[in-house]
Amino acid sequence: MRPLAFASRALTYALLSLAAFVSVFPFFWMLVGATNLSSDVVIGKASFGDQLFANAARFFATVDAPRIFWNSAFIAVVGTVLTLAISSLAGYGFEMFRSRFRERVFGLMLLLLSIPFAALMVPLFVLLSSYKLVGTVAAVVLPGIASIFIIFYFRQATKAFPSELRDAARVDGLNELQIFLYIYLPTMRSTYAAAIIIVFMANWNNYLWPLIMLNKPELKTATLVISALTSSYTPDYGVILFGTILATLPTLVIFFLLQRRFVEGMLGAVK
Amino acid sequence: MAQARLSRGEQISGWAFIAPALVLLGIFMIYPILWSLWMSFQVGKGMNFSFGGVTNIVRLTKDPVFIRALVNTLIFLVVQVPIMIVLALLAATALNDPTLRFRGLFRTAIFLPCVTSLIAYSTLFKSMFATDGVVNKMLMALWIIREPIHWLQDPFWAKVLIILAITWRWTGYNMVFYLAALQNIDRSIYEAARIDGASAWHRFWYISVPMLKPVILFTTIISTIGTLQLFDEVNNITQGGPSDATLTLSLYIYNLTFKFMPSFGYSATVSWVIVLLVAVLSFAQFIIARDRRADA
Numbered sequence: 307m308r309p310l311a312f313a314s315r316a317l318t319y320a321l322l323s324l325a326a327f328v329s330v331f332p333f334f335w336m337l338v339g340a341t342n343l344s345s346d347v348v349i350g351k352a353s354f355g356d357q358l359f360a361n362a363a364r365f366f367a368t369v370d371a372p373r374i375f376w377n378s379a380f381i382a383v384v385g386t387v388l389t390l391a392i393s394s395l396a397g398y399g400f401e402m403f404r405s406r407f408r409e410r411v412f413g414l415m416l417l418l419l420s421i422p423f424a425a426l427m428v429p430l431f432v433l434l435s436s437y438k439l440v441g442t443v444a445a446v447v448l449p450g451i452a453s454i455f456i457i458f459y460f461r462q463a464t465k466a467f468p469s470e471l472r473d474a475a476r477v478d479g480l481n482e483l484q485i486f487l488y489i490y491l492p493t494m495r496s497t498y499a500a501a502i503i504i505v506f507m508a509n510w511n512n513y514l515w516p517l518i519m520l521n522k523p524e525l526k527t528a529t530l531v532i533s534a535l536t537s538s539y540t541p542d543y544g545v546i547l548f549g550t551i552l553a554t555l556p557t558l559v560i561f562f563l564l565q566r567r568f569v570e571g572m573l574g575a576v577k
Numbered sequence: 578m579a580q581a582r583l584s585r586g587e588q589i590s591g592w593a594f595i596a597p598a599l600v601l602l603g604i605f606m607i608y609p610i611l612w613s614l615w616m617s618f619q620v621g622k623g624m625n626f627s628f629g630g631v632t633n634i635v636r637l638t639k640d641p642v643f644i645r646a647l648v649n650t651l652i653f654l655v656v657q658v659p660i661m662i663v664l665a666l667l668a669a670t671a672l673n674d675p676t677l678r679f680r681g682l683f684r685t686a687i688f689l690p691c692v693t694s695l696i697a698y699s700t701l702f703k704s705m706f707a708t709d710g711v712v713n714k715m716l717m718a719l720w721i722i723r724e725p726i727h728w729l730q731d732p733f734w735a736k737v738l739i740i741l742a743i744t745w746r747w748t749g750y751n752m753v754f755y756l757a758a759l760q761n762i763d764r765s766i767y768e769a770a771r772i773d774g775a776s777a778w779h780r781f782w783y784i785s786v787p788m789l790k791p792v793i794l795f796t797t798i799i800s801t802i803g804t805l806q807l808f809d810e811v812n813n814i815t816q817g818g819p820s821d822a823t824l825t826l827s828l829y830i831y832n833l834t835f836k837f838m839p840s841f842g843y844s845a846t847v848s849w850v851i852v853l854l855v856a857v858l859s860f861a862q863f864i865i866a867r868d869r870r871a872d873a
Binding site: 339418427433 | 587593613616667668677689690695697707714749802809816845851855
């Protein structure tokens with residue numbers, strides 16, 4: 307290797323290592339913090355302590371953990387299933403049955419993508435409260451399930467779906483819905499995996515909309531309750547960081563389970 | 578590709594597949610948008626309002642808190658989005674080199690922040706960036722700073738902290754889009770350029786960037802929308818403070834609607850400012866992308 311090439315290679319590794327360190331350090335910090343006293347966390351003690359069980363005990367004493375994680379999981383799973391069902395049907399429909407009129411509808415829909423949620427928040431609140439839906443799971447989930455982003459994503463991915471498969475299925479006498487369910491769905495597993503990661507994380511981590519909608523304590527999600535702990539005047543960081551570990555675990559597990567398919571799915575969508 | 582003509586049955590199927598999504602979008606998007614447009618011309622508190630014409634728009638220009646939130650949001654946008662896009666592009670380019678070792682490890686590490694919930698990372702940043710916290714300790718140990726930085730109390734550093742936090746959270750997410758698109762570029766193009774003596778920088782600037790233009794445009798627009806809607810981070814790390822230094826438009830709308838005596842008309846007006854900003858900026862980004870292509 308020439309000296310210059312060697313130097314640039316070394317620089318690449320150094321910068322990537324720095325980026326990896328910066329990316330991973332807060333995770334390490336979360337683990338360390340959960341084993342320390344709050345007073346040690348705020349003075350930056352970066353070594354493991356012996357307070358893990360004490361923090362865990364205080365966490366479970368302060369919050370109704372099974373309830374809040376059940377609430378989070380319920381909202382995230384229902385939201386993900388409905389979003390994938392409605393949005394993948396639409397993405398498939400737009401790509402498979404093209405007509406000039408539907409293309410116009412699609413174009414108009416992409417324009418709506420630029421409308422920020424903040425603009426919808428107030429009218430949605432008034433709309434849902436007029437139907438007495440504020441404080442229900444339905445109010446949290448319903449506005450998000452026709453996701454323009456996911457419809458767009460599925461339409462892009464459907465371009466790679468071989469039309470011979472559809473023609474063969476038609477010859478075999480399957481109707482359009484059966485083709486979607488029995489041919490398209492299994493073929494596009496990677497696409498769905500990537501979409502599950504994106505949508506599940508968005509639902510699990512959702513903060514602003516549940517904050518507005520879920521005013522009853524028995525419906526509050528883990529995200530809302532743990533966030534409320536941090537805004538106290540003297541936050542107990544050991545307890546809070548223990549809670550954030552629990553709140554991060556589900557998305558972490560899903561990501562590692564589906565990681566390989568996630569990359570494949572993204573590849574399919576960008577093609 | 579588009580068939581010459583769809584049969585009647587196919588036309589019906591086409592509408593049937595997209596109907597559920599269209600109905601939902603109609604109820605939860607089109608209707609609220611029209612409602613808020615109408616609402617932005619109404620004045621009054623709570624559910625008692627009357628037509629006020631341009632009163633709300635006049636109020637905007639005289640509202641120092643709104644001006645501050647607007648300026649803050651634009652600062653976040655102008656500083657944060659370019660930094661993040663460039664970092665993500667560089668990381669993706671480096672990781673696209675098949676001779677690089679530990680690629681999978683680096684890729685996973687850099688993507689990992691996207692997995693955290695916004696609350697988890699807000700809490701982490703708040704505790705790491707405390708005045709006596711671990712970040713100040715590390716920077717002082719490395720002789721980069723001599724005195725601890727008051728990240729959460731100083732108006733300037735609070736903005737820097739928010740920018741650092743968002744960049745940490747979203748760079749890996751954008752990187753995955755670029756990585757996926759880069760892997761679709763034929764490697765032989767790079768080989769040919771290398772044989773012709775093009776430097777790594779030239780290969781990046783004249784091959785990767787033009788080929789990635791659609792993806793860069795897409796991610797820039799998505800990031801622009803995301804930053805203009807910034808809420809979770811500022812609400813959890815700084816609560817908009819110190820003295821409104823990190824107040825964003827979304828946080829201001831939230832405060833107007835749900836914290837103070839609700840003023841639906843005025844908060845609808847503020848939200849239309851965001852809509853207009855997004856529309857103008859997306860349009861500008863499209864135009865810039867098109868101009869560059871004409872040059873090439």
